[in-house]
Amino acid sequence: MVTKKSRFDNPRSYTKGIPIVLWLLFLVVVPLIFTFAMSFYRSEGLVLEKSFNLENYKLFFTDSVYPRVLFKSFRMALGVSLLSIAMAYPIAYVASFKMVRGKNLLFMMCIIPLWVSYLVRIIAWRSILGNRGLINSALMIIGLIEEPLRIFLYNKFAIIVTLTYICIPFVFIPVYTSLEKIPRNILNAANDLGANEIHTFVNVVLPLSLPGLITGFIFSFIIALGDYIIPLQLGGTQGIMFGNLIWSQFGFAFNWPFGAALGFVLFIISVTILGLAAKFGSTEGGFLSE
Amino acid sequence: MSSAAGTRLEKRGVGLKLYALLIFIFLYLPLIVVIVFSFSPTKTIVGMSGVTTKWYKELMQDTELLKAVLHSFEVGISAVIIALLFGTSGAFFITKVRFPGKGVLRALVMLPFVLPGIIMGLTLLIFIKNIKIPLSMLTILMGHVSFTTPIVMFQVSARIQRMGPNFQHAAQDLGATPFKTFWYVTLPMIRTALIGAALLAFTVSFDEIVISYFLTGTWMTLPVYLYGMLRFGLSPKVYAVSALILVFSLSLILLMTRYIGRSAEEFKVRR
Numbered sequence: 001m002v003t004k005k006s007r008f009d010n011p012r013s014y015t016k017g018i019p020i021v022l023w024l025l026f027l028v029v030v031p032l033i034f035t036f037a038m039s040f041y042r043s044e045g046l047v048l049e050k051s052f053n054l055e056n057y058k059l060f061f062t063d064s065v066y067p068r069v070l071f072k073s074f075r076m077a078l079g080v081s082l083l084s085i086a087m088a089y090p091i092a093y094v095a096s097f098k099m100v101r102g103k104n105l106l107f108m109m110c111i112i113p114l115w116v117s118y119l120v121r122i123i124a125w126r127s128i129l130g131n132r133g134l135i136n137s138a139l140m141i142i143g144l145i146e147e148p149l150r151i152f153l154y155n156k157f158a159i160i161v162t163l164t165y166i167c168i169p170f171v172f173i174p175v176y177t178s179l180e181k182i183p184r185n186i187l188n189a190a191n192d193l194g195a196n197e198i199h200t201f202v203n204v205v206l207p208l209s210l211p212g213l214i215t216g217f218i219f220s221f222i223i224a225l226g227d228y229i230i231p232l233q234l235g236g237t238q239g240i241m242f243g244n245l246i247w248s249q250f251g252f253a254f255n256w257p258f259g260a261a262l263g264f265v266l267f268i269i270s271v272t273i274l275g276l277a278a279k280f281g282s283t284e285g286g287f288l289s290e
Numbered sequence: 291m292s293s294a295a296g297t298r299l300e301k302r303g304v305g306l307k308l309y310a311l312l313i314f315i316f317l318y319l320p321l322i323v324v325i326v327f328s329f330s331p332t333k334t335i336v337g338m339s340g341v342t343t344k345w346y347k348e349l350m351q352d353t354e355l356l357k358a359v360l361h362s363f364e365v366g367i368s369a370v371i372i373a374l375l376f377g378t379s380g381a382f383f384i385t386k387v388r389f390p391g392k393g394v395l396r397a398l399v400m401l402p403f404v405l406p407g408i409i410m411g412l413t414l415l416i417f418i419k420n421i422k423i424p425l426s427m428l429t430i431l432m433g434h435v436s437f438t439t440p441i442v443m444f445q446v447s448a449r450i451q452r453m454g455p456n457f458q459h460a461a462q463d464l465g466a467t468p469f470k471t472f473w474y475v476t477l478p479m480i481r482t483a484l485i486g487a488a489l490l491a492f493t494v495s496f497d498e499i500v501i502s503y504f505l506t507g508t509w510m511t512l513p514v515y516l517y518g519m520l521r522f523g524l525s526p527k528v529y530a531v532s533a534l535i536l537v538f539s540l541s542l543i544l545l546m547t548r549y550i551g552r553s554a555e556e557f558k559v560r561r
Contacts, residue, residue, distance in 0.1 A: 009388045020380030027436040031417035038416050087313050094310045098303040113317050116539050117497035119513045120532040124320030226406020243408050263412045270405055
């Protein structure tokens, strides 16, 4: 029974796959198909004109607002990802190489914020950056300023800080996983050959951790690119991102077909980027496997 | 300080550890701020005169809020049960059965978890409008089943892959029926993975807003209700709700580490 010649099992055993395939069809594939179909419709006020036309995509490419906002969101996502790496990589490095005791504790401390309510973390940053928030209050107490500064909240800075905060664990986990996989005797070998820590890092550790780094980068990039709640809550007028454009089509703009088209554009971009992650990144992001 | 002393410090990683400490402050300060604010008698944290629990008492009077909490539990528990059924059977399918297109299936199942939530939200919204389901608990539940199922499936399939097929073969050689093999051998071996996955899925469901926001009518979960409260600005009541959610999430996470963390230890021993 164990030694089967065929590459695939008897199709009778495929019945096990029925539930997950049904789930996939009804909650992922069919909704995507409906969205794709709707992106060719037109919205006339409250009436949906179910015809095939490319108006929505034409509007996206000809009206310079939409590509411009998309480009702005790209730049912001890039900045957030780089900042997240700058913050997450060193702690992953410390956790993996510098800790003898308390290694697991440090690991847990880094991923706990990931599972703490997203909305609560947004509220927390509003309370730190706001007019009567922690930073302004502290600055007023030490006498640096008389009036609360309005530079912290409702701008790009606030969005970047909060998104970076959200993304750090998503970079930390794959980087830490790839650092842990590096055989320690390679580091000893580098050391024996006279390399100092910086040389070892640049020539050995960094290249070997690259798959995890790429995975982390791409995860945080996609999170930052698609988010709409953080720009709504902390961005003010400067903070209209691509996600907000999509969201508003289903809200007050009420143009579902156009929203579907914008959503599909984001879907194609995300899938392309995730495909790159699958190709160059580490196979297991470490979020879903144990 | 000479440069030689500087490099010696670097070797022990003092500079790096200091940097890591700063990042930890960055990670945990916001969480602490929320809890401290929730006990403040006034709206500001500085010049906080004394400690009050009156905001918490006020929460207990807010029937709409309590209803939202109840709804979150209803959706979370239902979503976890459904995800356990879909996810576990999917995990066995993907690890035990050899079939064409496995890589594609694996990638597609991942999608709801790795795509931006806004895409899942809007595709599901368009779908349910097309098949004429009104916005209700059912629609929110659909959203939650979409991202809890991959969580369960990948946790459980990782466990199945690690334990290998030998135990099942041994049971079958000793004459156990497939059902008995599953009940007495396989199920106990994946038990902690199931509990860990269920806790993780519930935690994510309990906090989810990005997808739910698209699928919510008047029947609201706690995060959606809290989001509505934000329209009137940050009030001490918002902080009190946030602090309670925070403490609840932290307890779930600590509980979760007993199951997910322990299996990670076993993994290290085996390697």
